[in-house]
Amino acid sequence: MTFTSGYGEVDTMFSRRLRRLTPYVPGEQPREGTYIKLNSNENPYPPCPGIQRYLAAADAGELRLYPDPVSNNLRRAIAGHYGIPADMVFVGNGSDEILSFAFYGFFDSFKGPLLFPEYTYSFYPVYCAFYDVDYRKVPLKPDFTVDLDGCIGLVETCGVIFPNPNAPTGIALTIEEIDGFLHRYPRDRVVVIDEAYIDFGGVSALSLLDRYPNLAVVHTFSKSRSLAGIRLGFAMSNPPVVRALTTVKDSFNSYPVNKLTQRIGEIALREDDYYRNVSRKIIKTRERFSSAAVSKGWEVLPSSANFVFMRKPGTTGRTIYEGLKSEGILVRHFGITGIDAFVRVTIGTDEEMDILLKAMGKKW
Numbered sequence: 002m003t004f005t006s007g008y009g010e011v012d013t014m015f016s017r018r019l020r021r022l023t024p025y026v027p028g029e030q031p032r033e034g035t036y037i038k039l040n041s042n043e044n045p046y047p048p049c050p051g052i053q054r055y056l057a058a059a060d061a062g063e064l065r066l067y068p069d070p071v072s073n074n075l076r077r078a079i080a081g082h083y084g085i086p087a088d089m090v091f092v093g094n095g096s097d098e099i100l101s102f103a104f105y106g107f108f109d110s111f112k113g114p115l116l117f118p119e120y121t122y123s124f125y126p127v128y129c130a131f132y133d134v135d136y137r138k139v140p141l142k143p144d145f146t147v148d149l150d151g152c153i154g155l156v157e158t159c160g161v162i163f164p165n166p167n168a169p170t171g172i173a174l175t176i177e178e179i180d181g182f183l184h185r186y187p188r189d190r191v192v193v194i195d196e197a198y199i200d201f202g203g204v205s206a207l208s209l210l211d212r213y214p215n216l217a218v219v220h221t222f223s224k225s226r227s228l229a230g231i232r233l234g235f236a237m238s239n240p241p242v243v244r245a246l247t248t249v250k251d252s253f254n255s256y257p258v259n260k261l262t263q264r265i266g267e268i269a270l271r272e273d274d275y276y277r278n279v280s281r282k283i284i285k286t287r288e289r290f291s292s293a294a295v296s297k298g299w300e301v302l303p304s305s306a307n308f309v310f311m312r313k314p315g316t317t318g319r320t321i322y323e324g325l326k327s328e329g330i331l332v333r334h335f336g337i338t339g340i341d342a343f344v345r346v347t348i349g350t351d352e353e354m355d356i357l358l359k360a361m362g363k364k365w
Protein backbone atom coordinates (compact mmCIF):
# COMPACT_ATOMS: atom_id res chain seq x y z
CA MET A 2 0.00 0.00 0.00
CA THR A 3 1.41 3.34 -1.01
CA PHE A 4 1.36 6.27 1.38
CA THR A 5 -1.79 8.25 2.09
CA SER A 6 -1.93 10.76 4.91
CA GLY A 7 -5.63 10.40 5.61
CA TYR A 8 -5.91 14.17 5.11
CA GLY A 9 -7.58 13.71 1.73
CA GLU A 10 -6.82 16.62 -0.52
CA VAL A 11 -4.15 18.00 1.78
CA ASP A 12 -2.05 14.99 0.70
CA THR A 13 -0.36 17.46 -1.64
CA MET A 14 1.56 18.78 1.37
CA PHE A 15 3.81 15.74 0.90
CA SER A 16 6.30 15.08 -1.85
CA ARG A 17 5.45 13.03 -4.91
CA ARG A 18 8.34 10.80 -3.89
CA LEU A 19 6.62 9.98 -0.60
CA ARG A 20 3.30 9.28 -2.23
CA ARG A 21 5.01 6.73 -4.52
CA LEU A 22 6.45 4.70 -1.63
CA THR A 23 5.29 1.23 -0.65
CA PRO A 24 7.10 0.49 2.62
CA TYR A 25 8.47 -2.85 3.79
CA VAL A 26 6.23 -4.55 6.36
CA PRO A 27 8.31 -6.08 9.16
CA GLY A 28 7.14 -9.10 11.16
CA GLU A 29 4.69 -8.26 13.94
CA GLN A 30 6.46 -7.04 17.08
CA PRO A 31 3.83 -7.60 19.78
CA ARG A 32 4.29 -5.49 22.90
CA GLU A 33 2.96 -8.02 25.39
CA GLY A 34 5.26 -10.97 25.95
CA THR A 35 2.51 -13.52 25.61
CA TYR A 36 3.57 -14.95 22.25
CA ILE A 37 6.30 -17.37 21.35
CA LYS A 38 7.86 -15.19 18.70
CA LEU A 39 9.11 -17.18 15.72
CA ASN A 40 8.40 -14.58 13.04
CA SER A 41 11.45 -12.28 12.71
CA ASN A 42 14.41 -14.67 12.68
CA GLU A 43 15.72 -13.24 15.91
CA ASN A 44 18.10 -15.37 17.95
CA PRO A 45 16.48 -17.06 20.97
CA TYR A 46 19.72 -16.91 22.98
CA PRO A 47 21.16 -13.81 24.68
CA PRO A 48 24.22 -11.93 23.39
CA CYS A 49 27.65 -13.04 24.68
CA PRO A 50 28.32 -12.42 28.40
CA GLY A 51 30.94 -9.70 27.80
CA ILE A 52 28.23 -7.43 26.40
CA GLN A 53 26.16 -7.63 29.58
CA ARG A 54 29.26 -6.77 31.62
CA TYR A 55 30.11 -3.87 29.32
CA LEU A 56 26.58 -2.43 29.59
CA ALA A 57 26.57 -2.76 33.38
CA ALA A 58 29.80 -0.79 33.61
CA ALA A 59 29.18 1.67 30.75
CA ASP A 60 29.88 5.35 31.39
CA ALA A 61 27.03 7.65 30.26
CA GLY A 62 29.57 10.48 30.07
CA GLU A 63 31.00 8.87 26.93
CA LEU A 64 27.78 9.64 25.11
CA ARG A 65 28.47 13.39 25.18
CA LEU A 66 30.69 13.12 22.11
CA TYR A 67 29.88 11.94 18.60
CA PRO A 68 31.01 8.43 17.71
CA ASP A 69 33.81 7.65 15.25
CA PRO A 70 32.06 8.34 11.90
CA VAL A 71 33.66 5.32 10.20
CA SER A 72 33.83 2.93 13.19
CA ASN A 73 37.56 2.36 12.75
CA ASN A 74 38.13 0.16 15.80
CA LEU A 75 35.21 -2.03 14.88
CA ARG A 76 36.28 -2.17 11.22
CA ARG A 77 39.73 -3.31 12.30
CA ALA A 78 38.18 -5.95 14.55
CA ILE A 79 35.96 -7.23 11.70
CA ALA A 80 38.91 -7.18 9.30
CA GLY A 81 41.05 -9.14 11.79
CA HIS A 82 38.27 -11.63 12.34
CA TYR A 83 37.79 -12.36 8.64
CA GLY A 84 41.46 -12.00 7.63
CA ILE A 85 41.09 -9.03 5.26
CA PRO A 86 42.42 -5.43 5.35
CA ALA A 87 40.33 -2.83 7.21
CA ASP A 88 39.79 -0.79 4.02
CA MET A 89 37.69 -3.70 2.75
CA VAL A 90 35.14 -3.28 5.56
CA PHE A 91 32.18 -0.89 5.73
CA VAL A 92 30.04 -0.64 8.87
CA GLY A 93 26.40 0.48 8.96
CA ASN A 94 23.27 0.85 11.07
CA GLY A 95 21.96 -2.63 10.39
CA SER A 96 22.59 -4.39 7.10
CA ASP A 97 19.34 -2.88 5.84
CA GLU A 98 21.02 0.52 5.84
CA ILE A 99 24.00 -0.89 3.95
CA LEU A 100 21.68 -2.49 1.39
CA SER A 101 19.97 0.85 0.98
CA PHE A 102 23.34 2.57 0.36
CA ALA A 103 24.23 -0.20 -2.09
CA PHE A 104 21.03 0.33 -4.06
CA TYR A 105 21.75 4.06 -4.17
CA GLY A 106 25.40 3.73 -5.08
CA PHE A 107 25.54 0.75 -7.45
CA PHE A 108 22.28 0.14 -9.21
CA ASP A 109 21.24 2.46 -11.99
CA SER A 110 18.58 1.41 -14.46
CA PHE A 111 20.05 3.25 -17.43
CA LYS A 112 22.34 0.19 -17.65
CA GLY A 113 19.37 -2.17 -17.42
CA PRO A 114 17.26 -3.63 -14.62
CA LEU A 115 18.55 -5.02 -11.34
CA LEU A 116 18.08 -8.77 -11.01
CA PHE A 117 17.01 -10.63 -7.90
CA PRO A 118 15.24 -13.94 -7.22
CA GLU A 119 11.47 -14.07 -7.57
CA TYR A 120 10.96 -15.09 -3.95
CA THR A 121 13.46 -13.32 -1.76
CA TYR A 122 13.95 -10.60 0.85
CA SER A 123 10.96 -8.33 0.33
CA PHE A 124 12.98 -5.22 1.08
CA TYR A 125 14.69 -5.33 -2.35
CA PRO A 126 11.71 -4.12 -4.38
CA VAL A 127 11.07 -1.48 -1.71
CA TYR A 128 14.57 -0.03 -2.20
CA CYS A 129 14.02 -0.21 -5.96
CA ALA A 130 10.94 1.99 -5.61
CA PHE A 131 12.75 4.29 -3.19
CA TYR A 132 15.69 4.86 -5.55
CA ASP A 133 13.79 4.46 -8.81
CA VAL A 134 15.67 1.34 -9.94
CA ASP A 135 13.93 -0.98 -12.43
CA TYR A 136 14.14 -4.64 -11.56
CA ARG A 137 13.48 -8.06 -13.03
CA LYS A 138 12.65 -11.07 -10.87
CA VAL A 139 14.40 -14.29 -11.81
CA PRO A 140 12.19 -17.34 -11.16
CA LEU A 141 13.49 -19.93 -8.69
CA LYS A 142 14.18 -23.43 -9.95
CA PRO A 143 11.40 -26.00 -9.34
CA ASP A 144 13.19 -27.13 -6.14
CA PHE A 145 13.10 -23.49 -4.90
CA THR A 146 16.83 -22.87 -5.30
CA VAL A 147 18.10 -19.53 -6.64
CA ASP A 148 18.75 -19.73 -10.39
CA LEU A 149 22.01 -17.88 -11.04
CA ASP A 150 22.17 -19.16 -14.64
CA GLY A 151 18.94 -17.27 -15.12
CA CYS A 152 20.83 -14.06 -14.28
CA ILE A 153 23.21 -14.44 -17.22
CA GLY A 154 22.46 -13.16 -20.70
CA LEU A 155 18.81 -12.42 -19.93
CA VAL A 156 19.14 -8.72 -20.62
CA GLU A 157 21.72 -6.01 -19.98
CA THR A 158 21.56 -5.57 -16.21
CA CYS A 159 22.82 -2.99 -13.73
CA GLY A 160 23.59 -5.56 -11.05
CA VAL A 161 22.42 -8.59 -9.12
CA ILE A 162 21.45 -9.02 -5.47
CA PHE A 163 20.49 -12.20 -3.66
CA PRO A 164 20.67 -13.54 -0.13
CA ASN A 165 22.71 -16.66 0.51
CA PRO A 166 21.11 -18.63 2.10
CA ASN A 167 18.03 -17.22 0.39
CA ALA A 168 15.15 -15.91 2.47
CA PRO A 169 12.41 -16.96 3.01
CA THR A 170 13.31 -20.38 1.56
CA GLY A 171 16.46 -20.95 3.68
CA ILE A 172 18.20 -22.74 0.81
CA ALA A 173 21.91 -21.97 0.25
CA LEU A 174 23.94 -21.99 -2.94
CA THR A 175 27.40 -23.55 -2.90
CA ILE A 176 30.54 -21.46 -3.24
CA GLU A 177 31.25 -23.26 -6.54
CA GLU A 178 27.89 -22.18 -7.96
CA ILE A 179 28.54 -18.59 -6.91
CA ASP A 180 32.07 -18.64 -8.29
CA GLY A 181 30.82 -20.04 -11.60
CA PHE A 182 28.22 -17.29 -11.81
CA LEU A 183 30.63 -14.45 -10.94
CA HIS A 184 33.07 -15.79 -13.51
CA ARG A 185 30.47 -15.30 -16.24
CA TYR A 186 28.93 -12.05 -14.99
CA PRO A 187 30.28 -8.65 -16.18
CA ARG A 188 32.97 -7.24 -13.87
CA ASP A 189 31.65 -3.70 -14.19
CA ARG A 190 28.33 -4.50 -12.50
CA VAL A 191 28.10 -4.97 -8.74
CA VAL A 192 26.89 -8.28 -7.32
CA VAL A 193 25.68 -8.01 -3.71
CA ILE A 194 25.41 -11.23 -1.71
CA ASP A 195 23.33 -10.69 1.40
CA GLU A 196 24.78 -13.20 3.87
CA ALA A 197 22.48 -12.39 6.80
CA TYR A 198 22.14 -16.12 7.62
CA ILE A 199 25.55 -17.42 6.54
CA ASP A 200 26.61 -18.54 10.04
CA PHE A 201 23.88 -21.18 10.18
CA GLY A 202 25.44 -23.53 7.65
CA GLY A 203 26.25 -21.74 4.38
CA VAL A 204 29.71 -21.00 2.97
CA SER A 205 30.58 -17.30 2.66
CA ALA A 206 31.65 -15.82 -0.66
CA LEU A 207 34.26 -13.81 1.23
CA SER A 208 37.08 -15.91 -0.24
CA LEU A 209 36.07 -14.75 -3.73
CA LEU A 210 36.61 -11.04 -3.02
CA ASP A 211 40.19 -10.99 -4.30
CA ARG A 212 39.10 -12.44 -7.67
CA TYR A 213 36.00 -10.31 -8.21
CA PRO A 214 36.35 -6.52 -7.82
CA ASN A 215 32.58 -6.20 -8.26
CA LEU A 216 31.54 -8.50 -5.40
CA ALA A 217 30.14 -7.13 -2.12
CA VAL A 218 29.23 -9.41 0.77
CA VAL A 219 26.86 -8.02 3.42
CA HIS A 220 26.61 -9.38 6.98
CA THR A 221 24.53 -8.51 10.04
CA PHE A 222 24.92 -8.80 13.80
CA SER A 223 21.13 -9.24 14.08
CA LYS A 224 20.79 -12.96 13.55
CA SER A 225 23.73 -15.19 14.50
CA ARG A 226 25.10 -12.64 17.02
CA SER A 227 21.82 -12.07 18.87
CA LEU A 228 22.02 -8.29 18.43
CA ALA A 229 18.97 -7.29 16.37
CA GLY A 230 18.31 -4.60 18.96
CA ILE A 231 21.49 -2.59 18.38
CA ARG A 232 21.21 -2.34 14.57
CA LEU A 233 24.64 -3.27 13.28
CA GLY A 234 25.74 -4.65 9.94
CA PHE A 235 28.84 -4.61 7.76
CA ALA A 236 29.85 -5.08 4.17
CA MET A 237 33.09 -6.62 2.92
CA SER A 238 34.28 -5.70 -0.54
CA ASN A 239 37.19 -4.21 -2.42
CA PRO A 240 38.34 -0.72 -1.37
CA PRO A 241 36.69 1.19 -4.26
CA VAL A 242 33.31 -0.35 -3.38
CA VAL A 243 33.85 0.44 0.33
CA ARG A 244 34.74 4.03 -0.60
CA ALA A 245 31.55 4.26 -2.69
CA LEU A 246 29.45 3.11 0.27
CA THR A 247 31.26 5.61 2.51
CA THR A 248 30.45 8.42 0.09
CA VAL A 249 26.76 7.51 0.18
CA LYS A 250 26.85 7.34 3.99
CA ASP A 251 28.53 10.73 4.26
CA SER A 252 25.89 12.22 2.00
CA PHE A 253 23.14 10.97 4.29
CA ASN A 254 24.31 10.65 7.91
CA SER A 255 27.91 10.96 9.09
CA TYR A 256 27.33 9.01 12.30
CA PRO A 257 24.91 6.15 11.65
CA VAL A 258 26.54 3.75 14.14
CA ASN A 259 26.48 4.91 17.75
CA LYS A 260 29.29 4.52 20.28
CA LEU A 261 27.72 1.73 22.31
CA THR A 262 26.98 -0.24 19.18
CA GLN A 263 30.54 0.07 17.88
CA ARG A 264 31.93 -1.14 21.19
CA ILE A 265 29.40 -3.97 21.51
CA GLY A 266 30.25 -5.14 18.00
CA GLU A 267 33.91 -5.47 18.98
CA ILE A 268 33.03 -7.48 22.08
CA ALA A 269 30.80 -9.80 20.05
CA LEU A 270 33.67 -10.57 17.68
CA ARG A 271 36.04 -11.20 20.57
CA GLU A 272 33.63 -13.75 22.05
CA ASP A 273 33.18 -15.65 18.83
CA ASP A 274 33.43 -19.06 20.56
CA TYR A 275 30.23 -18.29 22.43
CA TYR A 276 28.43 -17.52 19.17
CA ARG A 277 29.79 -20.58 17.38
CA ASN A 278 28.20 -22.65 20.12
CA VAL A 279 24.89 -20.81 19.86
CA SER A 280 24.79 -21.30 16.07
CA ARG A 281 25.64 -24.99 16.48
CA LYS A 282 22.80 -25.33 18.95
CA ILE A 283 20.33 -23.61 16.61
CA ILE A 284 21.40 -25.84 13.70
CA LYS A 285 20.85 -28.90 15.88
CA THR A 286 17.41 -27.68 16.92
CA ARG A 287 16.57 -26.91 13.28
CA GLU A 288 17.47 -30.41 12.14
CA ARG A 289 15.55 -32.04 14.98
CA PHE A 290 12.50 -29.83 14.38
CA SER A 291 12.59 -30.39 10.61
CA SER A 292 12.66 -34.19 10.93
CA ALA A 293 9.83 -34.12 13.46
CA ALA A 294 7.74 -31.88 11.17
CA VAL A 295 8.42 -34.12 8.16
CA SER A 296 7.36 -37.17 10.14
CA LYS A 297 4.08 -35.36 10.87
CA GLY A 298 3.47 -34.95 7.13
CA TRP A 299 4.83 -31.44 6.63
CA GLU A 300 7.03 -30.47 3.72
CA VAL A 301 10.11 -28.59 4.96
CA LEU A 302 12.60 -27.03 2.51
CA PRO A 303 16.25 -27.87 3.31
CA SER A 304 17.44 -24.91 5.37
CA SER A 305 20.93 -23.51 6.00
CA ALA A 306 19.45 -20.63 8.02
CA ASN A 307 17.91 -20.05 11.46
CA PHE A 308 14.43 -20.57 10.05
CA VAL A 309 12.57 -23.13 7.97
CA PHE A 310 10.06 -22.62 5.18
CA MET A 311 7.36 -25.24 5.40
CA ARG A 312 3.87 -26.22 4.36
CA LYS A 313 1.27 -28.81 5.20
CA PRO A 314 -0.28 -30.26 2.04
CA GLY A 315 -4.01 -29.52 2.04
CA THR A 316 -3.77 -26.48 4.34
CA THR A 317 -3.23 -22.86 3.35
CA GLY A 318 -0.41 -20.81 4.80
CA ARG A 319 -2.89 -18.31 6.16
CA THR A 320 -4.74 -21.07 8.06
CA ILE A 321 -1.46 -22.28 9.55
CA TYR A 322 -0.45 -18.75 10.55
CA GLU A 323 -3.82 -18.04 12.17
CA GLY A 324 -4.08 -21.44 13.82
CA LEU A 325 -0.65 -21.06 15.41
CA LYS A 326 -1.38 -17.48 16.46
CA SER A 327 -4.46 -18.71 18.31
CA GLU A 328 -2.10 -21.10 20.13
CA GLY A 329 0.15 -18.18 21.13
CA ILE A 330 2.83 -18.79 18.46
CA LEU A 331 3.76 -16.17 15.88
CA VAL A 332 5.20 -17.30 12.57
CA ARG A 333 5.52 -15.41 9.28
CA HIS A 334 3.15 -15.89 6.38
CA PHE A 335 3.68 -14.11 3.05
CA GLY A 336 0.43 -13.85 1.14
CA ILE A 337 2.25 -14.07 -2.18
CA THR A 338 1.14 -16.24 -5.10
CA GLY A 339 3.55 -19.16 -5.51
CA ILE A 340 4.59 -19.36 -1.85
CA ASP A 341 1.19 -18.76 -0.32
CA ALA A 342 1.00 -22.27 1.14
CA PHE A 343 4.19 -21.80 3.18
CA VAL A 344 4.97 -20.29 6.54
CA ARG A 345 8.43 -19.21 7.63
CA VAL A 346 9.26 -20.41 11.11
CA THR A 347 12.23 -19.04 13.06
CA ILE A 348 14.18 -21.66 15.00
CA GLY A 349 13.76 -20.89 18.70
CA THR A 350 14.92 -22.86 21.73
CA ASP A 351 14.25 -26.60 21.94
CA GLU A 352 11.45 -25.88 24.41
CA GLU A 353 9.78 -23.39 22.06
CA MET A 354 10.01 -25.78 19.10
CA ASP A 355 8.47 -28.57 21.20
CA ILE A 356 5.52 -26.33 22.01
CA LEU A 357 5.21 -25.55 18.30
CA LEU A 358 5.32 -29.25 17.36
CA LYS A 359 2.62 -29.97 19.87
CA ALA A 360 0.42 -27.18 18.47
CA MET A 361 1.02 -28.49 14.93
CA GLY A 362 0.00 -31.98 16.05
CA LYS A 363 -3.12 -30.68 17.73
CA LYS A 364 -4.29 -28.51 14.82
CA TRP A 365 -3.35 -30.56 11.78
Ligand SMILES: *Cc1c(COP(=O)(O)O)cnc(C)c1O
Nearest residue numbers: 095096097122164197221223234
Ligand atom coordinates in the same frame (compact mmCIF):
# COMPACT_ATOMS: atom_id res chain seq x y z
C1 LIG B 1 17.35 -9.84 8.67
C2 LIG B 1 17.83 -9.59 7.27
C3 LIG B 1 18.50 -8.42 6.94
C4 LIG B 1 18.51 -7.24 7.86
O1 LIG B 1 19.42 -7.25 8.81
P1 LIG B 1 19.61 -6.00 9.77
O2 LIG B 1 21.08 -6.00 9.96
O3 LIG B 1 18.85 -6.34 11.01
O4 LIG B 1 19.13 -4.76 9.09
C5 LIG B 1 19.02 -8.29 5.67
N1 LIG B 1 18.83 -9.24 4.73
C6 LIG B 1 18.15 -10.35 4.99
C7 LIG B 1 17.96 -11.36 3.93
C8 LIG B 1 17.61 -10.55 6.27
O5 LIG B 1 16.87 -11.61 6.52
